[in-house]
Amino acid sequence: MIKKVIIANRGEIAARIIRTCTKMGIQTVAVYSEADQKAPFVAMADESFLLGPPRVNESYLNIDKILSIAKECGADAVHPGYGFLSENGRFAERCEAEGLTFIGPSSHVMDMMGSKIAARNAMEKANIPIVPGTNEAVASAEAAVQIANEIGYPIMLKASAGGGGIGMQVVNNDEELIKAFESNTKRAQTFFGDGSMFLEKKIEGARHIEIQLIADHFGNVFHLFERECSIQRRNQKVLEEAPSPFISEETRKKMGEAAVNAAKALKYTNAGTIEFLVDENENFYFLEMNTRIQVEHPVTEEITGLDIVELQLNIANKKELTINQDTLSINGHAIEVRIYAEDPKTFFPSPGHISTYEEPKTNKVRLETAVSNNYDVTPFYDPMISKLIVSGENRLEAINNLKQALLKFKIEGIKTNIPMLLKIVDNEEFMKGNTTTSFVQEHYLTELHTN
Structure with a gap:
């Protein structure tokens, strides 16, 4: 023990x-x-x-x-x-x-899923739908151009060992691809020690929806439903919610079953997440697998009543889990927003001294924070300083609770993205649940640059 x-x-x-x-x-x-x-x-x-x-x-x-x-x-x-x-x-x-x-899981599985190319091949073998693209590293910019013309633009150029949006870029023509291939290869080599690049067809109007998995050492694998993570800036998540306001119960079941089958094929253990791209017709495609706890895990905890860290520890202790899929259910709605120390107009980091830090004391609020009053935010790490999680009986109640909490969240001395988050939750399309991976570009940055 x-x-x-x-x-x-x-x-x-x-x-x-x-x-x-x-x-x-x-x-x-x-x-x-x-x-x-x-x-x-x-x-x-x-x-x-x-x-x-x-x-x-x-x-x-x-x-x-x-x-x-x-x-x-x-x-x-x-x-x-x-x-x-x-x-x-x-x-x-x-x-x-x-x-x-x-x-966490075995080092073997981590290595396999850590390479996005190897992960694509493993998922295809497990009969999980994958986005049309390459299943091996592309040798050169010239080879990339040839493949891109076969697949058809727009294309997502991706680093095999990438994460956090690093080494990832949308390209729309040969000229863009040649320029992006060289710069992203160098960036991936610098950040990950691996400059391998691959190509995927860009799914237009896609949503980013992921399935939380839990698996013990006794062959028990189940999912804790989905999280909608489509609102992103620079390919990095900003707002996540559970359940998704978009997918049907039928798609929820299919995605959950696909994720569980993939975990079983990998002989996966502990907590993990399979991320999917979902098109406007609810077709879903494997994006990547995260072999760890996710930043956004609290929204799943809020709708299931489970402690995912506790589950991780029990699995590591070789305890057999007594949970089964049939007894799990979704209760209410939860939303998480990431509070970044950054300029809300440029997304540039804003390190500095926090002179005032006052957390909101409103309904159904949970705070996961890294800072306090009189705290110095340094430039050395990711600029996320807090996560604000709210819940409600339904999505509308959760949104209203989020608005109130954001309005009463007081952070002074540095810039934060709270003004951006308030604009997002006030947006009519967000209220309707019409959120895709291009939401920030279409509904926040476009408005920002036209005013």
Whole structure:
């Protein structure tokens, strides 16, 4: 049984994991960089250890240092959260070699799903629909142009090892593709150590809808329904909700069954998410699999009443889950918005000193936060500083609760995207549930640039 967990992460997800561990009577160990010494999650843990300087390769990506601290403090398990080392198969292998329980799937599955090309091939083998495109790395810009003309523009150019929108670009013609291929290859090589690129047909008017999966070591696999994640800026999610206001019950069932079948084919264990693109006719296509907990997991917890971190820990403890698909149901509606320290007009990060931080005290609000009053937001990490989650008996009630909460959320000293979020939730098309991956471009940026 797990007795002490070292959390190889920072910010709100570290705090989130600490809360569930404390509830379960499991001791927690936080690791932090010099930039995060005063972060709330550091004080929340039972023990805290300095990793190193602010830059991630000297701190949160320093596998040797994290494992050294784990040995020093007597931890017997590692929770990687999301981002950083959470989908690094080598880190999972090193944990296993050191006798530490890695709270996630096997390193083999992580490596397979970490390559978007390998993932496409695995899903096709499991009879999961995939977007028309290439199932191997494209060797050159010239080869990419030839393939693109066979598939037909517009095309999504993607980094095989990518994430967070890095190395991803929509291209509409040969000239754009040649220019984008070179720049994105270099960027992917810099960020991921792998410049492999592939092509997919762009699904016009697509929605980004994902299925939350849970799988134990006894062959029990079930899904916790879907999350609608279509509202994005720069290919990164801004607002997520559950359930989707778009798909029918029939499509919900088909998507859930497809995701479960894929997890079974992979012999997947722990929590994971399969992301789909869904067209206007509710045809769905595999996008990618995230072999970790998702940023947006709270909306699923709100509509199911389950604690996904607790499920992760129980699975890691080799406990057989007693949940089954037939007993699960959707209760109400939940929406999450990501609060970014960024300029709402340019999306450029806005680090600085938070002089005032006042959380909203309104109906059915849940806050997952990485900051506090008199906190310095540094430029070293992702600019997301909080997640605001609201729920309601139905979608309209959840939207109204979200509006009230955003209006009463007071953050001063830095710029945030709260003004942008208020414009989104006031938008008539959002109210109707007409949200696609181009929503921000069509309904926020277009309005912003015409006023």
